[in-house]
Amino acid sequence: MTLTDEPTLGALEERARQRTGAFGEHALIVCDSLVRIYQSEGVEVQALQGLDLLVEEGELVAIVGASGSGKSTLLSVLSGLDVPTAGRVRVGPWDLMSMTGAQRVAYRRSMVGFVWQQTARNVVPYLSGTENVAFPLALAGVRRKERDRRAAELLDVLGVGYCADRRPSQMSGGEQQRVAIAVALANSPQVLFADEPTGELDSATSHDVLEGLRTVNRELGTTVVVVTHDPGVSEHVQRTVAIRDGRTSSEVIRRTQTREDGSEHVVAEELAVLDRSGRVQLPREYRDALQLVGRVRLALEESHVSLWPDRPAPTAEPARRFGRHSAPSEETGR
Numbered sequence: 339m340t341l342t343d344e345p346t347l348g349a350l351e352e353r354a355r356q357r358t359g360a361f362g363e364h365a366l367i368v369c370d371s372l373v374r375i376y377q378s379e380g381v382e383v384q385a386l387q388g389l390d391l392l393v394e395e396g397e398l399v400a401i402v403g404a405s406g407s408g409k410s411t412l413l414s415v416l417s418g419l420d421v422p423t424a425g426r427v428r429v430g431p432w433d434l435m436s437m438t439g440a441q442r443v444a445y446r447r448s449m450v451g452f453v454w455q456q457t458a459r460n461v462v463p464y465l466s467g468t469e470n471v472a473f474p475l476a477l478a479g480v481r482r483k484e485r486d487r488r489a490a491e492l493l494d495v496l497g498v499g500y501c502a503d504r505r506p507s508q509m510s511g512g513e514q515q516r517v518a519i520a521v522a523l524a525n526s527p528q529v530l531f532a533d534e535p536t537g538e539l540d541s542a543t544s545h546d547v548l549e550g551l552r553t554v555n556r557e558l559g560t561t562v563v564v565v566t567h568d569p570g571v572s573e574h575v576q577r578t579v580a581i582r583d584g585r586t587s588s589e590v591i592r593r594t595q596t597r598e599d600g601s602e603h604v605v606a607e608e609l610a611v612l613d614r615s616g617r618v619q620l621p622r623e624y625r626d627a628l629q630l631v632g633r634v635r636l637a638l639e640e641s642h643v644s645l646w647p648d649r650p651a652p653t654a655e656p657a658r659r660f661g662r663h664s665a666p667s668e669e670t671g672r
């Protein structure tokens with residue numbers, strides 16, 4: 339390459355700007371390097387540490403992670419209740435960083451629906467199933483006949499049509515949560531957020547609620563993001579995103595594959611997430627097994643990248659070694 343082929347600084351800057359603009363351009367939900375810092379009694383807690391997440395329209399995504407990993411913080415941001423400290427967050431046409439108070443109310447009424455862990459927060463105790471679903475429609479000015487039609491339709495989709503005339507106290511926890519999903523969908527939001535919707539339920543009832551979310555996604559086309567501790571969730575969704583230390587760390591993708599004899603089977607594959615800065619979180623068991631602490635060696639091979647402890651390197655000479663640029667063990671970012 340001659341000197342004249344070198345891109346100018348201006349050209350490099352322009353390229354970087356274009357790349358930023360393109361991130362998640364076609365996604366319905368875009369979280370770009372989200373940071374949320376809480377100040378509590380003079381102590382700083384970084385709940386989100388540069389989190390990247392894209393959700394396409396029509397997806398059903400579960401977000402899992404240990405307690406304190408940042409799941410609820412992320413959901414508060416996406417539901418318009420909280421504003422991140424830095425980064426970019428967009429849901430459909432709504433830029434959640436710069437919305438006014440009035441826009442925030444409109445966003446929460448028209449674009450998104452919510453199901454919370456506590457059933458009492460989702461349904462009104464003295465209203466029947468039908469009345470609960472019809473309530474947000476009445477607030478939106480929908481006429482009685484249409485309200486009842488829509489309530490009956492949604493309760494049927496969720497498999498709880500028989501709860502139409504029952505009050506929440508006459509329903510099981512799982513039935514209440516499925517009615518709650520119907521309530522959240524009354525105003526036809528594009529996205530449904532569910533925060534630990536099975537947190538107070540046993541495993542059999544949890545199954546019904548997660549299947550309810552799946553039915554809504556498949557039959558109504560609603561994009562669903564569910565935050566959960568429930569280990570059984572990945573069986574019900576196509577994509578499970580794990581959050582660790584305020585960042586997306588790995589994803590399990592489930593695909594249906596067809597065998598040679600034409601029969602179908604589901605294959606689940608776990609992938610590490612490489613974020614926009616080139617960071618990958620190494621699972622603790624990998625770090626422990628090879629005692630990866632502090633610095634590691636990286637090498638670019640023909641088809642993959644090798645990583646090993648900052649001790650004498652393996653005998654085979656890799657194609658291109660980065661040992662001189664040792665990276666921190668938590669993140670292989672460069």
Ligand SMILES: Nc1ncnc2c1ncn2[C@@H]1O[C@H](COP(=O)(O)OP(=O)(O)OP(=O)(O)O)[C@@H](O)[C@H]1O
Nearest residue numbers: 376378383385403404405406407408409410411412
């Ligand atoms: N209002 C707040 N003030 C100070 N720190 C907070 C606040 N909210 C959350 N945090 C801290 O931010 C981090 C992430 O919390 P968050 O509630 O998002 O985690 P989580 O993954 O939802 O946990 P859990 O599964 O237990 O609900 C934690 O360390 C938590 O203590």
